[in-house]
Amino acid sequence: MPVQIAERWFEMRRIDDAITLLWEPHVVPLLRCNIWHVRGRDRDLLVDTGLGVASLREAARALFDKPVIAAATHTHLDHVGGHHEFDCCLVHRLEADSLRDPNGWAALHTRDFSADDVRKFRDAGYEVGEELITALPHAGYDLDGYSVRPAKPVIVVEEGDSVDLGDRRFEILHLPGHSPGGIGLWEASSGTLFSGDAIYDGPLLDDIPGADVDDYLRTMERLRRLPVTVVHAGHDPSFGRDRLVELTTAYLDRKRPA
Numbered sequence: 001m002p003v004q005i006a007e008r009w010f011e012m013r014r015i016d017d018a019i020t021l022l023w024e025p026h027v028v029p030l031l032r033c034n035i036w037h038v039r040g041r042d043r044d045l046l047v048d049t050g051l052g053v054a055s056l057r058e059a060a061r062a063l064f065d066k067p068v069i070a071a072a073t074h075t076h077l078d079h080v081g082g083h084h085e086f087d088c089c090l091v092h093r094l095e096a097d098s099l100r101d102p103n104g105w106a107a108l109h110t111r112d113f114s115a116d117d118v119r120k121f122r123d124a125g126y127e128v129g130e131e132l133i134t135a136l137p138h139a140g141y142d143l144d145g146y147s148v149r150p151a152k153p154v155i156v157v158e159e160g161d162s163v164d165l166g167d168r169r170f171e172i173l174h175l176p177g178h179s180p181g182g183i184g185l186w187e188a189s190s191g192t193l194f195s196g197d198a199i200y201d202g203p204l205l206d207d208i209p210g211a212d213v214d215d216y217l218r219t220m221e222r223l224r225r226l227p228v229t230v231v232h233a234g235h236d237p238s239f240g241r242d243r244l245v246e247l248t249t250a251y252l253d254r255k256r257p258a
Contacts, residue, residue, distance in 0.1 A: 002131055002133060002136050003136075004134070004135040004136070005136050005137075005139055006026050008059065009024060009026065009053065009059060010022050010023070010024060010050075010054070010056065010059040011023055011024075012060060015232075018038055018039045018040075019036060019037070020037040021034060021035070021036060021037075021232075022034075022035040022036075022037065022050075022056070023035060023050075024050050024051060024053070024054075026133050026135040026137075027051060028126075028129070028131075028134065029126060029127075029235070030126045030128060031051060031077070032235065033050050033051070034048070034232065034233060034235060034236075035048050035049060035050050035056065036194055037060070037063050038165065038168065039165075040165020040166050040167055042166030043067040043069060043165055043166065044063070044064070044066055044069070045068070045071060045163060045168075045170065046069065046070045046086065047071050047073060047194045047232075048071070048072065048073055048079040048196065049070060049081060049083050050082050051078055051082075051108075052077075052081020052082045052084070052149060053137050053141075053146065054138075055082070055085060056082035056085060057086070068086060069088050069090050069163060070083050070086035070090065070151075071090040071163070071183075071185060071194075072089065072090065072092075072099055073182060073185075073197065074092075074181060074183070074196055074197060075102070075104070075179070075181070076104065076179065077105070077106045080102075080148060080151065081148055081149075083099065086151070087152075087154070088154045088155065089152060089153055089154055089155070090153075090157060090163065091156060091157070091181065092157055092172075092174065092182070093156050094180045095179065096156045096181075099150075099152075099153045100152065101150055102147070102148040102149070104148075106146060108132045108133055108146045110129070110132065117208075120205075120207050120208065124203040124204070124205055124207075125202075125203035126203060131143070157183065159173065160172065163185065168187060169187065169189075171186045171187075171188065172184075172185065172186075175196070175199075175219045175222070175223070176212065176216075177198060177206060177211065177215040177216025177218075177219045177220075178196075178206065178208075178210075178211055179197070179210045179211065180210055180212070180215075182219075184196060186226070190229060191227060191229030191241075192228070192229060192230055192232065193226065193231045194232050194233075195223075195231050196233070196234040197233075197234040197235065198219055198223065198234075199219075199220070199223055199231065199233060199244070199248065200233035201233065201236045201237055201239050201243065202235050202236040204251065206255075216255070217255060217256060220248040220252050221248075223244060224245055224248040224249065224252075226244070228240070228241050
């Protein structure tokens with residue numbers, strides 16, 4: 001069990017005048033989600049919220065000075081743990097029930113995982129030890145008491161819906177494969193894509209409950225054609241169109257039937 005107490009749970013970095021990246025440095029890479037805050041004229045957009053081990057709203061309270069839409073790119077624990085702190089949550093129709101009533105695995109140590117799950121994570125390229133966090137958010141924190149708290153899906157979206165921030169507009173792209181209701185948020189005017197776990201520059205997981213390789217192949221074909229300038233993904237560093245083409249092509253070559 002981790003004995004170190006984190007000085008602070010979240011780190012953040014300003015990407016540009018409107019976008020801030022937040023992350024949880026004491027979470028192992030498997031579950032270290034990128035949390036994106038996008039400032040708009042009338043309202044802000046929050047893309048995913050991390051594990052919920054510590055309060056995101058409290059840690060980043062300076063960012064939340066206007067109404068905010070907390071979007072779930074999908075409802076795995078590392079992406080929606082903090083959604084319960086926000087009044088206006090957005091999620092795809094296929095995963096709205098999971099946001100409202102979390103029923104997937106939620107644990108901070110691997111003894112609650114099956115041996116097969118651990119093997120799949122390791123085979124994908126992740127180092128998985130006994131615990132999934134390397135420090136505690138505060139003294140006395142109970143790892144065994146961790147759970148994902150329910151959040152209310154106020155905005156339930158489908159392919160082609162949009163999120164209007166007043167001066168920025170993001171189109172909802174349904175990007176299944178990693179999960180049934182996975183979405184991306186696409187701003188055509190700037191070529192900016194928030195992709196969640198549909199694509200990121202690290203080991204992709206397509207052999208977990210809810211994943212579907214055939215769906216993933218179709219999503220990769222779609223993403224490869226998208227005229228992106230930058231992809232801000234659910235994990236690992238952001239990247240541009242050339243890297244997007246490399247990543248999607250590699251997946252298609254590896255997974256597409258001969």
